Amino acid sequence: MKGHQTAILLLCCTLTLSCFAQQPDKATAIIDVPSKFFNRIQHKTASLDAQLTHQTEKYLQKMARREERLRRKLYKVDSNAAKALFAGSAARYAALSQKLAGDTGSSGSLALNGEYQAYTDSLQGMLKFMGDNPKALASLRQLQSLQAKMQDADQIKEYIRERKQQISQYIQQHTNLNNLLGKDYQAMNRDIYYYSQQAREYKEMLNDPDKLTKEALSILNKLPAFQAFMTKNSQLAGLFNLPANYENPATLAGLQTRDQVAALINQQVAAGGAGGQAALQANLQSAQSQMDGYKDKLNKLGAGSGDIDMPDFKPNNQKTKSFWRRLEYGTNFHTTRNSYYFPTVSDFGLSVGYKLTDRSTIGLGASYKLGWGNGIQHIAFSSQGVGLRSFLDIRIKGSFSASAGLELNHTTPFSTYQQLRNWDTWTKSGLVGLTKTVSMKSRVFKKTKVSLLWDYLSYSQRPRTQAVIFRLGYIF
Numbered sequence: 063m064k065g066h067q068t069a070i071l072l073l074c075c076t077l078t079l080s081c082f083a084q085q086p087d088k089a090t091a092i093i094d095v096p097s098k099f100f101n102r103i104q105h106k107t108a109s110l111d112a113q114l115t116h117q118t119e120k121y122l123q124k125m126a127r128r129e130e131r132l133r134r135k136l137y138k139v140d141s142n143a144a145k146a147l148f149a150g151s152a153a154r155y156a157a158l159s160q161k162l163a164g165d166t167g168s169s170g171s172l173a174l175n176g177e178y179q180a181y182t183d184s185l186q187g188m189l190k191f192m193g194d195n196p197k198a199l200a201s202l203r204q205l206q207s208l209q210a211k212m213q214d215a216d217q218i219k220e221y222i223r224e225r226k227q228q229i230s231q232y233i234q235q236h237t238n239l240n241n242l243l244g245k246d247y248q249a250m251n252r253d254i255y256y257y258s259q260q261a262r263e264y265k266e267m268l269n270d271p272d273k274l275t276k277e278a279l280s281i282l283n284k285l286p287a288f289q290a291f292m293t294k295n296s297q298l299a300g301l302f303n304l305p306a307n308y309e310n311p312a313t314l315a316g317l318q319t320r321d322q323v324a325a326l327i328n329q330q331v332a333a334g335g336a337g338g339q340a341a342l343q344a345n346l347q348s349a350q351s352q353m354d355g356y357k358d359k360l361n362k363l364g365a366g367s368g369d370i371d372m373p374d375f376k377p378n379n380q381k382t383k384s385f386w387r388r389l390e391y392g393t394n395f396h397t398t399r400n401s402y403y404f405p406t407v408s409d410f411g412l413s414v415g416y417k418l419t420d421r422s423t424i425g426l427g428a429s430y431k432l433g434w435g436n437g438i439q440h441i442a443f444s445s446q447g448v449g450l451r452s453f454l455d456i457r458i459k460g461s462f463s464a465s466a467g468l469e470l471n472h473t474t475p476f477s478t479y480q481q482l483r484n485w486d487t488w489t490k491s492g493l494v495g496l497t498k499t500v501s502m503k504s505r506v507f508k509k510t511k512v513s514l515l516w517d518y519l520s521y522s523q524r525p526r527t528q529a530v531i532f533r534l535g536y537i538f
Contacts (some may be wrong), residue, residue, distance in 0.1 A: 074515045100197035104204050111208045116266050118215055122259045125153040133243055158218050167210030179269040184279050184296045191291050215261045222254050260382040378419045390415040394535030398528050406434040407446045427451040447472040463497045492519040511535040
């Protein structure tokens with residue numbers, strides 16, 4: 063039902079904007095976009111605003127406590143240095159927190175800051191373009207509030223870096239105090255890194271449009287009126303400070319055209335002989351490869367937002383993610399061959415894992431046991447029981463992980479829930495083994511997991527269960 067509502071909303075938005083696109087001269091007309099479109103924008107920006115504000119206030123309080131702890135320790139050995147190094151820091155943290163809480167972006171001073179976010183700029187331009195719509199105005203105010211909070215967060219990070227540098231310089235000048243202050247300083251350094259990553263993640267979430275917004279922007283970008291509006295009101299327009307008559311061809315007099323530049327390049331290449339073209343292409347490819355490498359490194363370090371700060375510890379990238387984004391859903395199955403006591407049984411399981419770190423995942427699951435009968439000539443489907451599972455995966459090298467888990471299996475058919483409450487009918491399994499994880503290019507499954515497990519409790523079961531289990535699984 064939800065998918066149908068989204069499709070209808072997308073169709074309404076598309077038809078409305080398309081009708082307006084047929085009348086490009088009516089630049090001041092009100093675009094009748096469905097209210098749900100603006101509600102979605104407001105919900106997303108309000109949610110990010112609340113999360114960023116909460117995390118930043120929490121971070122400021124933590125940093126104030128850390129500085130106070132450092133001040134008290136230093137005061138015991140050098141009171142004058144403690145007063146000089148930490149004078150006014152508590153008041154500064156309080157002022158930053160107060161500014162963050164009350165900043166709504168109403169001042170309008172939201173210049174381009176740090177990494178340029180194309181979608182956010184286009185979204186802001188779209189809402190300004192439809193300014194006669196009350197819903198658009200409300201969405202624009204909410205977006206500007208979030209952008210203001212992000213600018214405040216950048217200022218907070220810059221202040222903390224200055225404080226970190228000041229404290230670091232003092233510790234380097236007084237190496238005898240390293241044991242006294244070093245532990246709290248390192249904790250402060252970790253907090254700075256994780257907060258920077260968290261703030262960057264919020265920016266990336268804001269700059270990630272959904273399907274409906276992409277379609278609306280795509281249609282608006284075809285309007286000459288919107289194109290003209292963006293050339294004067296976008297963040298890039300403010301950055302380059304384009305003149306009022308820049309569209310006039312007369313303003314381009316004296317500038318080299320693309321044809322002239324191409325002709326100059328061809329002339330230089332021809333002077334290089336038969337191998338000139340090949341040499342140029344090789345150099346361009348080499349330069350492009352190096353640029354891509356530099357871009358990847360800068361992105362990992364937080365390029366564009368002032369976050370280029372190499373950590374002196376091994377970071378846990380999961381720490382900055384919310385609880386729900388650290389969950390990993392999966393399914394798996396394995397088949398147990400038939401025996402004198404049991405028919406052939408396939409276990410179909412569902413699981414949910416929580417990523418403790420980038421290398422370790424802990425989780426719970428459940429399974430259903432489907433019986434197939436005894437042999438190809440005696441196929442008979444039957445419900446053979448259920449299972450409860452726990453697991454721990456720790457990546458050891460590359461795509462290989464060490465896996466372990468405890469499971470409870472009800473291996474007898476049941477017809478009522480009361481039968482499952484008799485724990486004497488459940489058997490225990492203790493599993494250890496290796497798991498190979500392979501990434502997949504699929505819209506449904508992200509990864510494939512192949513596990514080879516040893517049930518070290520199988521030998522104590524009566525009747526004895528299968529000791530070696532081959533399990534195939536998928537992660538959504």
